[in-house]
Amino acid sequence: MWSWGLSLVLLCGVLQWSSVSGGLVLTVHVHSGATVLINRTQTAVSKCEVCIGKSCQSSVTLQNSADVEFNCTEPENLFTVEIVRYIVCTESCDRNITPEQYPSLQNFSRTFTWIINGSDENSFSLDFTKTGLRQIRATESCPDKHVYTVSNSTTSIGRFCRNGTIKGMEMNFESSVSLQVPGQEQLEPTTFGVSVGNGITVLAMIKVSLPAEESSQEFFSPNYPGNFPDFNSIRWSFNVPPKYYASVRILDFTEPRCLRDDTHLKYERDGKMVVKKLSDAQLSEHQGSFNLTFRSCLRRNLNSVLSLHFKISAIKRGAEARCTVDLTREEGLLELHIRKSKPTSACILKLSSLIQDTVTVTSEKALTLAFIDCREEDLLLNINQTIACQQQKGCVSSKFSLRVPVLEKCLPGFLQQVSWHLNTPQDGAVELMSPTGSLQQSLPGQTCNSSILLTVTEHEQQGMAVGQFCPQGPIRSVQIQSNITVTASHADGRDLKQITYPLLEGSILESLKERYIINVMPKKDSSVLLATPAWPAGMKPQSTVSWIVSFPSQFEANVEFTNISQVSCANRHTSIEVQKQSSRGETYSWRMDEKPKSVVMEESFYLNMSNCKSVKGSFSVVSQITLLKRKNKSLTIALSVVSVLLLLVVIAFAVVCVINRRKKKQQNSHPEVSVYNPNGHAFLPVPKTTEDDEHIYHCIDDTMVYGHLLKHGEEVNDFEPAVDSYQVFTGPTEVQPLTEHRENTDKIQEVGVYRPFTGPQNAPEVPERSPRQGRNPAHAEQQGADKKISGDDKIVEDQVRTTPGLKIAPLADPEEDDSETPL
Ligand SMILES: *[C@@H]1O[C@H](CO)[C@@H](O)[C@H](O)[C@H]1NC(C)=O
Numbered sequence: 001m002w003s004w005g006l007s008l009v010l011l012c013g014v015l016q017w018s019s020v021s022g023g024l025v026l027t028v029h030v031h032s033g034a035t036v037l038i039n040r041t042q043t044a045v046s047k048c049e050v051c052i053g054k055s056c057q058s059s060v061t062l063q064n065s066a067d068v069e070f071n072c073t074e075p076e077n078l079f080t081v082e083i084v085r086y087i088v089c090t091e092s093c094d095r096n097i098t099p100e101q102y103p104s105l106q107n108f109s110r111t112f113t114w115i116i117n118g119s120d121e122n123s124f125s126l127d128f129t130k131t132g133l134r135q136i137r138a139t140e141s142c143p144d145k146h147v148y149t150v151s152n153s154t155t156s157i158g159r160f161c162r163n164g165t166i167k168g169m170e171m172n173f174e175s176s177v178s179l180q181v182p183g184q185e186q187l188e189p190t191t192f193g194v195s196v197g198n199g200i201t202v203l204a205m206i207k208v209s210l211p212a213e214e215s216s217q218e219f220f221s222p223n224y225p226g227n228f229p230d231f232n233s234i235r236w237s238f239n240v241p242p243k244y245y246a247s248v249r250i251l252d253f254t255e256p257r258c259l260r261d262d263t264h265l266k267y268e269r270d271g272k273m274v275v276k277k278l279s280d281a282q283l284s285e286h287q288g289s290f291n292l293t294f295r296s297c298l299r300r301n302l303n304s305v306l307s308l309h310f311k312i313s314a315i316k317r318g319a320e321a322r323c324t325v326d327l328t329r330e331e332g333l334l335e336l337h338i339r340k341s342k343p344t345s346a347c348i349l350k351l352s353s354l355i356q357d358t359v360t361v362t363s364e365k366a367l368t369l370a371f372i373d374c375r376e377e378d379l380l381l382n383i384n385q386t387i388a389c390q391q392q393k394g395c396v397s398s399k400f401s402l403r404v405p406v407l408e409k410c411l412p413g414f415l416q417q418v419s420w421h422l423n424t425p426q427d428g429a430v431e432l433m434s435p436t437g438s439l440q441q442s443l444p445g446q447t448c449n450s451s452i453l454l455t456v457t458e459h460e461q462q463g464m465a466v467g468q469f470c471p472q473g474p475i476r477s478v479q480i481q482s483n484i485t486v487t488a489s490h491a492d493g494r495d496l497k498q499i500t501y502p503l504l505e506g507s508i509l510e511s512l513k514e515r516y517i518i519n520v521m522p523k524k525d526s527s528v529l530l531a532t533p534a535w536p537a538g539m540k541p542q543s544t545v546s547w548i549v550s551f552p553s554q555f556e557a558n559v560e561f562t563n564i565s566q567v568s569c570a571n572r573h574t575s576i577e578v579q580k581q582s583s584r585g586e587t588y589s590w591r592m593d594e595k596p597k598s599v600v601m602e603e604s605f606y607l608n609m610s611n612c613k614s615v616k617g618s619f620s621v622v623s624q625i626t627l628l629k630r631k632n633k634s635l636t637i638a639l640s641v642v643s644v645l646l647l648l649v650v651i652a653f654a655v656v657c658v659i660n661r662r663k664k665k666q667q668n669s670h671p672e673v674s675v676y677n678p679n680g681h682a683f684l685p686v687p688k689t690t691e692d693d694e695h696i697y698h699c700i701d702d703t704m705v706y707g708h709l710l711k712h713g714e715e716v717n718d719f720e721p722a723v724d725s726y727q728v729f730t731g732p733t734e735v736q737p738l739t740e741h742r743e744n745t746d747k748i749q750e751v752g753v754y755r756p757f758t759g760p761q762n763a764p765e766v767p768e769r770s771p772r773q774g775r776n777p778a779h780a781e782q783q784g785a786d787k788k789i790s791g792d793d794k795i796v797e798d799q800v801r802t803t804p805g806l807k808i809a810p811l812a813d814p815e816e817d818d819s820e821t822p823l
């Protein structure tokens with residue numbers, strides 16, 4: 001057999017086969033220096049053997065060309081072929097290595113293995129620039145079915161496909177490179193280079209050259225998903241093209257507990273290094289080439305495995321812009337929050353060369369930030385400034401302006417909002433005014449034209465907005481007895497940076513009578529909507545608000561309540577009051593269950609509201625104030641003359657009315673009273689409701705109802721009796737009264753005036769009203785007492801005097817009060 005070996009060499013590469021006893025004969029030409037190993041796979045079921053001459057075995061090793069004979073017809077399914085070459089690489093060995101074709105073995109699965117030998121001191125270097133490798137999992141295959149494996153005798157560095165970014169490797173000697181091509185697959189040879197390396201201290205160094213395009217690739221630790229041997233290191237050297245930014249993300253890892261040392265990833269660049277744990281966030285958006293070394297420890301338990309699977313991605317970016325933000329000259333404590341508007345945007349924000357999604361710069365220290373590819377809209381800025389006045393003296397009554405702090409021009413981003421946190425001493429208050437002189441409350445039906453919105457929130461109220469305001473309107477000042485935050489923003493979310501003028505002027509007040517005081521100067525022929533603090537939510541429990549509404553004397557104001565939401569009170573009640581500012585001013589007041597009516601105020605007035613401690617619902621009111629040219633005085637005089645004339649008629653009617661009603665009422669077993677105030681005091685002009693039956697009891701005043709309890713006051717004659725008011729005696733009785741209170745009530749006592757109508761056995765009672773509005777003296781007294789106990793309500797109730805011997809009716813159920821017969 002060996003005698004025809006020479007002739008076979010001449011037939012190199014030519015397939016010769018003949019069938020011997022049903023088997024297959026192949027002529028294998030072995031290239032010089034190579035060893036061909038034909039080996040039956042362990043999993044083969046068949047006992048087919050490979051024979052050289054008469055020697056048949058499960059495997060055969062050829063170092064020279066030979067005819068091999070198989071005693072089966074399809075040996076390619078049972079045998080694999082390995083073609084091994086040793087590359088000796090001692091001092092210098094620049095070699096290009098190309099796998100050789102073995103056409104006769106093409107139907108077999110072939111593995112081309114190169115074992116690189118050299119001296120112990122040196123390492124060797126593999127050059128894959130022509131091939132380019134891409135690491136794959138142990139179970140993965142390649143599109144071209146050519147799988148490269150790099151390993152030493154015990155450890156697999158990795159499996160690779162061609163056409164990747166791994167351009168080279170450096171390893172210690174005795175390592176091997178192999179290329180596996182499956183059966184029937186045509187070998188497509190590509191060349192790689194071998195040379196003596198520089199010497200390495202790690203198991204292997206893998207040189208990766210990221211392409212000059214957006215890219216991402218994955219890497220695995222040696223033996224993945226098996227264990228990366230203890231006390232070892234592997235290094236990836238990443239070459240990142242200029243203008244590209246690379247990020248490393250760990251996709252998967254398992255980690256043993258270490259007996260000695262620790263597992264970590266070390267990033268190095270030009271001598272600088274960062275060490276990260278596997279659980280840490282890894283390097284991100286790094287510009288420039290770097291080395292990444294993965295280190296294993298000495299495991300405590302050999303069954304636990306160290307493995308790592310990571311991804312590196314790179315993207316091209318613009319130049320890095322730097323900006324030093326210095327707020328140290330700003331007043332108070334100032335915080336500038338910078339955040340990315342979208343986490344996915346290309347914009348990169350860096351502080352001390354670390355990528356950040358948010359950065360806070362305070363007025364304590366200047367910071368230098370770096371921005372890459374950040375457009376204005378990629379970053380949102382918010383400023384919080386704290387203006388504290390905690391000590392009672394010094395800062396009280398000092399003025400301050402709320403203006404948008406000036407930011408460095410180099411700082412990109414939209415200034416979304418600026419918040420001023422205003423802290424006052426105990427019992428102190430904040431006063432806010434617009435530098436332009438006026439403000440408007442933004443409400444439905446009265447939205448702000450200006451795009452700047454100033455939202456005032458109370459700290460105590462969990463940030464509940466007191467209201468939203470904007471410049472230019474009827475509000476002169478807003479005073480709040482609370483620590484507040486004022487937040488300025490653009491209604492359409494635009495940038496606030498351009499705003500250089502002060503948005504508000506403020507000062508700290510030592511104390512405040514009400515929780516909220518709002519100064520309002522309506523303009524003529526226009527309506528102003530005013531909403532209770534926190535509207536549309538309810539007003540803070542047990543708080544009071546006062547609008548001081550001022551206007552010139554030639555005007556009068558129509559006050560309407562356009563939207564009221566009421567509560568059930570745990571104690572006391574809510575109230576709405578309208579009171580002339582002048583000391584002699586009258587008061588209109590409505591309690592919880594009463595529906596407030598429109599009133600016309602002829603001079604500047606207070607609109608006060610107070611909330612109770614509610615058990616259900618919330619107290620919120622929208623009031624509308626319309627300023628109108630005052631009615632002709634002479635007409636009023638004429639009307640009053642007429643009224644005086646009508647007075648007598650009224651008295652007559654009243655008597656008749658009461659008698660009739662008493663009869664009617666007695667049938668319903670309701671004690672009732674009819675009252676009449678001969679001073680004309682009872683007649684409150686109530687505009688716009690003259691056709692409305694409901695107005696008829698507007699003329700019934702508490703003063704009249706409880707008139708026998710009250711003293712007469714001089715100013716009662718101030719009232720101008722209205723002509724139409726005597727309808728009171730003809731209209732239906734199920735109406736809601738407009739309660740009128742008197743200031744200085746001590747003087748308005750007219751004891752016994754109405755006794756003739758009520759009879760001595762009956763306490764005065766309001767003529768039939770809806771049960772919920774019912775109020776008898778006992779009731780009134782209870783409420784009055786209630787007020788006095790709390791002491792902090794501003795409701796004018798003190799004029800309701802306690803009647804000796806009155807039965808105290810429980811306040812809780814007004815309906816019961818009504819049915820109860822007072823003494
Ligand atoms: C043949 O392959 C088996 C595994 O398939 C291996 O154990 C054996 O060592 C190989 N024989 C030679 C001569 O390489």
Ligand SMILES: *[C@@H]1O[C@H](CO)[C@@H](O)[C@H](O)[C@H]1NC(C)=O
Binds near residue numbers: 072
């Ligand atoms: C091949 O030959 C060997 C030894 O002669 C024998 O054991 C085996 O069964 C044969 N296999 C086939 C498939 O004929």
Ligand SMILES: *[C@@H]1O[C@H](CO)[C@@H](O)[C@H](O)[C@H]1NC(C)=O
Binds near residue numbers: 015103104105106
């Ligand atoms: C490979 O196998 C095919 C059939 O599967 C056969 O036609 C062909 O001749 C074989 N080639 C060699 C070189 O054995």
Ligand SMILES: *[C@@H]1O[C@H](CO)[C@@H](O)[C@H](O)[C@H]1NC(C)=O
Binds near residue numbers: 086088
């Ligand atoms: C290469 O090294 C291996 C293992 O040390 C050894 O068995 C083999 O003979 C060496 N080959 C050459 C050509 O030096």
Ligand SMILES: *[C@@H]1O[C@H](CO)[C@@H](O)[C@H](O)[C@H]1NC(C)=O
Binds near residue numbers: 172175
């Ligand atoms: C193969 O690599 C492992 C892991 O680094 C190492 O422990 C072992 O000594 C290496 N073997 C050889 C022959 O270099």
Ligand SMILES: *[C@@H]1O[C@H](CO)[C@@H](O)[C@H](O)[C@H]1NC(C)=O
Binds near residue numbers: 144
């Ligand atoms: C290599 O990859 C590129 C893009 O990733 C692809 O266009 C090309 O066809 C690939 N070449 C081979 C030989 O697979």
Ligand SMILES: *[C@@H]1O[C@H](CO)[C@@H](O)[C@H](O)[C@H]1NC(C)=O
Binds near residue numbers: 268289291
């Ligand atoms: C990476 O490490 C190699 C040596 O291991 C060194 O030559 C090279 O400069 C390092 N690269 C960087 C970017 O530090």
Ligand SMILES: *[C@@H]1O[C@H](CO)[C@@H](O)[C@H](O)[C@H]1NC(C)=O
Binds near residue numbers: 335487
């Ligand atoms: C800044 O003010 C806003 C608005 O009041 C608030 O939501 C935010 O929590 C504040 N930020 C800090 C850090 O205080």
Ligand SMILES: *[C@@H]1O[C@H](CO)[C@@H](O)[C@H](O)[C@H]1NC(C)=O
Binds near residue numbers: 425427428482483
């Ligand atoms: C403001 O807050 C401070 C401290 O938090 C507190 O002492 C003070 O009473 C608060 N002022 C008001 C008006 O509530």
Ligand SMILES: *[C@@H]1O[C@H](CO)[C@@H](O)[C@H](O)[C@H]1NC(C)=O
Binds near residue numbers: 448472
């Ligand atoms: C707001 O704009 C409307 C119409 O655009 C105008 O009628 C109204 O007077 C403006 N209000 C203010 C406060 O400028």
Ligand SMILES: *[C@@H]1O[C@H](CO)[C@@H](O)[C@H](O)[C@H]1NC(C)=O
Binds near residue numbers: 620
């Ligand atoms: C009253 O205000 C509430 C919001 O609190 C609103 O939902 C409702 O539509 C308003 N009603 C009227 C009549 O305006």
Ligand SMILES: *[C@@H]1O[C@H](CO)[C@@H](O)[C@H](O)[C@H]1NC(C)=O
Binds near residue numbers: 513548607608793796
């Ligand atoms: C209404 O509020 C004003 C201003 O706070 C206050 O002077 C006046 O006494 C209050 N009126 C009533 C009836 O509480």
